[in-house]
Amino acid sequence: MKTTITGIFSAILILAACAILFSGNLHSADEGSVDRFEYVTLRWGGRDNTHVIRPSGNVELLGSQLSKIKRPDRADDRSFYMNIALNALAKEGYELVAITSDDYVMKRKLKN
Numbered sequence: 001m002k003t004t005i006t007g008i009f010s011a012i013l014i015l016a017a018c019a020i021l022f023s024g025n026l027h028s029a030d031e032g033s034v035d036r037f038e039y040v041t042l043r044w045g046g047r048d049n050t051h052v053i054r055p056s057g058n059v060e061l062l063g064s065q066l067s068k069i070k071r072p073d074r075a076d077d078r079s080f081y082m083n084i085a086l087n088a089l090a091k092e093g094y095e096l097v098a099i100t101s102d103d104y105v106m107k108r109k110l111k112n
Contacts (some may be wrong), residue, residue: 035109040094042085042104044078050085 038055045051048063066081086096086104094106 033112036112037107038110039097039105039107040089042082042089042106044082044102047077047081050081052085052089 040055041053043051043053047066050062050066052060052062054060062081062085066084069081069084071077071080082104086106089106093108095108096104097107098105
């Protein structure tokens, strides 16, 4: 009997909480400012064909820039050159959010 009363009381509390949450009476302190982001994709295609896809859709080939940088002996091509490109995008304010076998996706917050 005590368990049944506790269960009913708990259900009433949950329903009341849901009614308050979904009634639309609660507002966020900064409801008008929603964070917006833009994304770039850095795609590995070998040193000569690595490129960045910008938020505007423009594709920036990095091969000519990467070929000017001498890779140290025994350093992996992909790791070395992608690290250079990642750091260049980080200087533009981008941060890494996802990685696949060939792509690195980065984002930065848009100024409102």
